Amino acid sequence: MKDIALKIIDDLxxxxxxxxxxxxxxxxxxxxxxxxxxxxxxxxGLNTKxxxxxxxxxxxxxxxxxxxxxxEKPNIIKYSELKDKNIILVDHNDPSQSVKDxxxxxxxxxxxxxxxxxxxxxxxxxxxxTALYIYDLFKEVYDFSKELKELIALTVMTDSCYxxxxxxxxxxxxxxxxxxxxxDVTKVRDKYFKTIDFNSEVDYNINNNHKVYHxxxxxxxxxxxxSYSRDRKYLEEYINRxxxxxxxxxxxxxxxxxxxxxxxxxxxxxKKYDHIVTSSMLITKDLIxxxxxxxx
Numbered sequence: 694m695k696d697i698a699l700k701i702i703d704d705l706x707x708x709x710x711x712x713x714x715x716x717x718x719x720x721x722x723x724x725x726x727x728x729x730x731x732x733x734x735x736x737x738g739l740n741t742k743x744x745x746x747x748x749x750x751x752x753x754x755x756x757x758x759x760x761x762x763x764x765e766k767p768n769i770i771k772y773s774e775l776k777d778k779n780i781i782l783v784d785h786n787d788p789s790q791s792v793k794d795x796x797x798x799x800x801x802x803x804x805x806x807x808x809x810x811x812x813x814x815x816x817x818x819x820x821x822x823t824a825l826y827i828y829d830l831f832k833e834v835y836d837f838s839k840e841l842k843e844l845i846a847l848t849v850m851t852d853s854c855y856x857x858x859x860x861x862x863x864x865x866x867x868x869x870x871x872x873x874x875x876x877d878v879t880k881v882r883d884k885y886f887k888t889i890d891f892n893s894e895v896d897y898n899i900n901n902n903h904k905v906y907h908x909x910x911x912x913x914x915x916x917x918x919x920s921y922s923r924d925r926k927y928l929e930e931y932i933n934r935x936x937x938x939x940x941x942x943x944x945x946x947x948x949x950x951x952x953x954x955x956x957x958x959x960x961x962x963x964k965k966y967d968h969i970v971t972s973s974m975l976i977t978k979d980l981i982x983x984x985x986x987x988x989x
Contacts, residue, residue, distance in 0.1 A: 695833040697816065701801065702737050702834075704814070705781075708800060712744040712770060713781045716790040718904060719745065721755040722848040723784040726823040728763060729844060730783055730803065733827070733835050741781075744768040746791060753901055754887040754919065755851055762847060784823040786815045789905050803827060809907045821865040822848035829868055839874075846874040847881070854919070854949070855882035858969045888919040888949065891927050895934050903939065914939035917971065921950045936960035947971060 705711060713731045715723025724745075731743040745767040751759055770778065775797035782791060782802035787809045792799070804817040805826050820826040824845040828837065837845075849869050853861035855878055861869075889898055899916055906913045916935050920927075928946060935942050936959060944957040947969050954966040 694830050698831045698834050701816075701830075702734070702739070705734065705739055705800065708779045709740060710779060711739060711741045711781055711800070712768065712778050713741060713783060714744045714746060714770070714791055715783050716785040716904065717746055717749050718752055718790075718901065719749050719759075720752040720784075721759055721851040722822045722824055724751070724755075724759050724767075725763060725844040725848050726783040726803075726827060727767065728765065729824055729841055730781065730827055732841065733831050736835060742768045744770050747771050750901070753890070753893075755885075758847065758851065758881075758885040762844060782812060783827075785904075786812050786817050787905065787907055788812070789907070803830070807906060807908055811907065819862075821861050821869075822852040824848035825865060825868055828872070842872045843874050843876060846872050846876055850876075850878060850881060851885075852971070854947075854969060854971055855886060858971050860971060888921060889924070891924055895931065896938070899931065899935050899938060912941055914942040915945065916942060917945040917947065919947050919949065919971075922948055924948075932957050932960055945970075 711734065713727045713734075715727045727745070728743045731741045734741040743765065747769055772795050775792055775795045778797050780792060780797050780799045782788070782799060782804070784804055785791060785806065786802040786804040788794075788799060788811060799812050800814060802812040802815040802817070803823060803826065804815070805820045805823045806817060808815060808817045816830070818826060820829070822845070825848065828845050846869065849861065849865065850856060889902070891898070898918075902917050904915050906915055916939070918931065925948070932944050935944050942959060946955040946957070948954070949969065952967070952969055954968065954970045955962065956964045956966075
């Protein structure tokens, strides 16, 4: 990893300024990873700014945690300004999740999702969170502060539903323990873990939990809901509305009291898991063959 980290740093030295951004449906991993990477690169003399695009929105379920643990506010970039910017993507390697088709110079992406091959200089490996991958990449060349380690640990928690899902692999657990942070997972979960607020508008909830993935020349519109069995009465309405809003929609229903995951594609039931699966990457990898066989 040390060689990769040094190569990344060396490759970026030719740019006079760099803007680090996550995806626009900004969750804790996207937000904290942008900040963490900007701090690391700045320490090597690079003019790097923790940034976000003008239409960003903090994911509702992570908003309180993000505001409580990171006081520094991101630099806001207007779409009209992108053409003059050197952009680093974190927590996504698909420009459609952030800059869209606006002209800009994407110089790097660091991610833990499926590799889309839409960014030339991309590093994407399965880790529980992007921030944990960034930690593993740079830990031999950068001394992480207590604050940064705390933020990394929080991304692992939020991206694994507080260390409960299969996404939190044994190899990631070793790295997480290496952080040695003074955070009580149970207390953090009790304060911040949220399922969908079904009192909010249907379209708002769907759009707030939507991401676009490009896999094997397919565009997949993923919508993921965290719920309890008592919320099942809303399921049909949300599946139908998601199908109206987005073509090729992959609707994922996590039910945390029964510990099941149901997956629907184009409004039809596709598969059920007897555990919580929150990783879009794992689900998409697992189901892409079935989707092709059934619908193509």
